[in-house]
Amino acid sequence: MALPKRIIKETERLMAEPVPGIKAIPHEDNLRYFDVEVHGPSQSPYENGIFKLELFLPDDYPMTPPKIRFLTRIYHPNIDKLGRICLDVLKSNWSPALQIRTILLSIQALLGAPNPDDPLANDVAQRWKEDEPAAIQTAREWTRMYAVSENR
Amino acid sequence: MSADASVGALSERTGFDAYRDARAIIRLIQCSRCSYPLRVPVTLPCGNTICRMCLPRSHVRAGISYPANQERQEGFTCPFSDCTKEHSLADSNPDVVLGKVLELIGEEVAKCKTESSEKPMLLEEQAVVHPSMASSGLQFDRPRSRVLHGGRLLATYTFAEMGELAFNSDVIYKPLYDDEDGGLALDMMLLDRLKEVVRNEFDCQVCYALMLNPVTTPCGHTFCRRCLTRVLDHSLLCPLCRRSLSISPALTNEPNNERICRILATICPEHLASRTETVTREEQGALGESQVPLFVCTLSFPSMPTFLHIFEPRYRLMIRRTLETRTRTFGMVSYNRTREPQGNLGTVEFREYGTLLRIINAQMLPDGRSLIETVGVSRFKVKDWSILDGYVVGSIDRYDDISLVEEERIEAAETDPARRSNANGSSSPTAQLDHLSTRDLLDIGMNFIRRMRDNSAPWLHQRVLEAYGYPPEDPALFPYWFASVLPISEHEKYKLLPTRSVRERLKITARWVRRAESQRWYSGTCTVL
Numbered sequence: 076m077a078l079p080k081r082i083i084k085e086t087e088r089l090m091a092e093p094v095p096g097i098k099a100i101p102h103e104d105n106l107r108y109f110d111v112e113v114h115g116p117s118q119s120p121y122e123n124g125i126f127k128l129e130l131f132l133p134d135d136y137p138m139t140p141p142k143i144r145f146l147t148r149i150y151h152p153n154i155d156k157l158g159r160i161c162l163d164v165l166k167s168n169w170s171p172a173l174q175i176r177t178i179l180l181s182i183q184a185l186l187g188a189p190n191p192d193d194p195l196a197n198d199v200a201q202r203w204k205e206d207e208p209a210a211i212q213t214a215r216e217w218t219r220m221y222a223v224s225e226n227r
Numbered sequence: 228m229s230a231d232a233s234v235g236a237l238s239e240r241t242g243f244d245a246y247r248d249a250r251a252i253i254r255l256i257q258c259s260r261c262s263y264p265l266r267v268p269v270t271l272p273c274g275n276t277i278c279r280m281c282l283p284r285s286h287v288r289a290g291i292s293y294p295a296n297q298e299r300q301e302g303f304t305c306p307f308s309d310c311t312k313e314h315s316l317a318d319s320n321p322d323v324v325l326g327k328v329l330e331l332i333g334e335e336v337a338k339c340k341t342e343s344s345e346k347p348m349l350l351e352e353q354a355v356v357h358p359s360m361a362s363s364g365l366q367f368d369r370p371r372s373r374v375l376h377g378g379r380l381l382a383t384y385t386f387a388e389m390g391e392l393a394f395n396s397d398v399i400y401k402p403l404y405d406d407e408d409g410g411l412a413l414d415m416m417l418l419d420r421l422k423e424v425v426r427n428e429f430d431c432q433v434c435y436a437l438m439l440n441p442v443t444t445p446c447g448h449t450f451c452r453r454c455l456t457r458v459l460d461h462s463l464l465c466p467l468c469r470r471s472l473s474i475s476p477a478l479t480n481e482p483n484n485e486r487i488c489r490i491l492a493t494i495c496p497e498h499l500a501s502r503t504e505t506v507t508r509e510e511q512g513a514l515g516e517s518q519v520p521l522f523v524c525t526l527s528f529p530s531m532p533t534f535l536h537i538f539e540p541r542y543r544l545m546i547r548r549t550l551e552t553r554t555r556t557f558g559m560v561s562y563n564r565t566r567e568p569q570g571n572l573g574t575v576e577f578r579e580y581g582t583l584l585r586i587i588n589a590q591m592l593p594d595g596r597s598l599i600e601t602v603g604v605s606r607f608k609v610k611d612w613s614i615l616d617g618y619v620v621g622s623i624d625r626y627d628d629i630s631l632v633e634e635e636r637i638e639a640a641e642t643d644p645a646r647r648s649n650a651n652g653s654s655s656p657t658a659q660l661d662h663l664s665t666r667d668l669l670d671i672g673m674n675f676i677r678r679m680r681d682n683s684a685p686w687l688h689q690r691v692l693e694a695y696g697y698p699p700e701d702p703a704l705f706p707y708w709f710a711s712v713l714p715i716s717e718h719e720k721y722k723l724l725p726t727r728s729v730r731e732r733l734k735i736t737a738r739w740v741r742r743a744e745s746q747r748w749y750s751g752t753c754t755v756l
Contacts, residue, residue, distance in 0.1 A: 084435040135541055135617030137433060138461050171458055172432045172466035 124222030378413030476595030541617035
């Protein structure tokens with residue numbers, strides 16, 4: 076089936092004007108499936124980390140949101156062990172006027188502003204609320220362990 | 228005021244020209260009320276556009292208690308003669324796309340003014356006397372004239388910007404300098420620059436292509452009509468500002484944004500035409516003649532009705548598209564619960580044999596759902612399938628019974644007395660059915676129905692008969708009717724779809740009767756069914 080023009084254009088723009096700190100490259104044999112890399116925002120526990128994600132555009136995209144998951148392990152109250160992300164714009168607040176670019180920026184922003192009050196990983200959120208410095212320390216360690224290139 | 232109708236003077240012609248059509252081009256961006264280039268344009272619910280400051284004085288709307296929303300309480304009478312209805316102030320917000328376009332044009336023209344060489348030209352307004360002109364913001368004592376610079380396009384824009392060129396007026400141009408092309412080159416250049424700066428603004432934010440049949444929401448955002456209806460299948464919020472949209476999801480009463488339509492028809496007619504063609508192709512035959520949308524839902528049979536409640540967004544879209552086709556047909560295939568392999572298709576979520584349904588009645592509900600009544604047209608077998616916008620489409624082969632000649636040959640062979648006596652001793656009662664005449668096979672079913680009705684079997688309630696009709700006399704159709712009313716498993720009923728002869732189908736229904744008779748439920752005393 077032909078790829079909708081919207082996806083073609085979005086992909087072209089992502090290639091032509093990449094967002095600093097974000098990479099999204101479609102698979103050659105499946106143009107709806109993207110390999111994504113998001114750099115951890117500076118001054119966050121994820122700084123210097125490069126996080127890999129997978130992104131898939133479902134058949135009725137952009138009527139329904141892209142499906143996105145972290146592949147790199149990450150210690151974050153809104154991201155669970157399986158890499159699933161709790162982010163409103165990926166669910167009920169999705170709008171067809173959003174796009175891959177804006178969604179990835181939202182995810183990057185989520186790394187910079189964890190929200191333990193709307194948790195997906197309960198244990199992480201709990202720790203984040205009880206002992207934030209320790210939680211941040213763990214997030215830093217995980218970043219170093221899993222998301223910094225020389226250790227991968 | 229004469230609505231935006233006269234803006235269209237141009238669109239009749241094929242192609243246009245920055246020099247020859249300078250006046251008409253500028254009219255595209257003039258307010259028909261104040262005649263200035265649109266300032267904070269507002270596109271009204273009737274599709275006409277006006278400056279915000281040109282909106283008539285608002286009043287408190289009478290007789291409105293719902294919604295009890297203060298914003299909606301204020302309204303005004305539409306000044307366009309093709310509307311004249313009352314619009315709520317809440318539905319009259321600045322048109323974001325046109326606003327941006329006007330701003331970009333203003334900036335580009337300003338740049339041009341400073342760059343352009345001195346090419347003075349006399350512009351004489353030729354007022355077109357129009358009865359409604361009295362209501363216009365400009366005074367029309369006598370036509371005005373000005374010496375202005377630049378090409379025709381720039382000078383005309385300046386003329387309008389000065390508030391001296393009435394919306395309906397024409398202009399006579401008299402160059403006051405010696406130049407062979409009369410500013411033609413300047414006009415071409417300016418128009419190209421204007422097209423360049425505004426082009427991206429006319430891309431729909433949902434499909435990223437040129438807006439096709441643009442509809443502007445009450446909050447002032449514009450999308451292709453088909454994109455907006457698809458969005459509304461999922462949510463009643465504006466995709467851009469997330470305000471709740473006070474429009475019906477089918478967009479039946481929402482006209483196109485007239486202004487944007489005319490601008491696009493003028494500045495990029497070829498692009499618009501190719502886009503229209505692409506979409507038409509996509510929506511209809513799109514996938515080649517043999518491709519049909521497939522609804523994975525239930526078992527349906529030829530000549531029998533199927534009633535459907537359409538609520539899932541992807542099927543809303545599918546049904547809308549089907550309604551726009553000439554034949555109004557789509558394929559119904561049943562869900563493959565047991566995940567049995569389906570011939571060449573392998574393991575798929577639907578069964579390979581289905582029924583083509585024609586929509587004979589569709590009731591669109593205000594919230595976008597619909598109730599549709601269909602009738603089975605013919606059977607088919609799915610050859611190949613793919614997904615289009617979330618639903619299944621397939622290429623199908625029509626699947627019909629063998630010829631009557633063949634049918635007769637089979638019956639004659641199977642009922643041959645020589646073969647019958649041969650088989651008699653050993654066969655089971657159901658195997659004996661194989662030797663009955665086709666007529667006898669039908670009678671088994673017919674008699675069964677008669678007895679069941681006499682016993683007031685609940686599955687033959689009057690209501691059921693009203694929906695499916697009385698048992699058809701036609702042996703070819705009787706099994707389909709029987710399957711539609713008989714309370715047995717879908718798995719069993721599905722066996723009718725791949726049959727190739729009337730006789731084969733009647734044997735199946737006769738077997739159902741035999742089985743029912745061997746159980747107790749058919750007696751009519753059991754009301755569980």
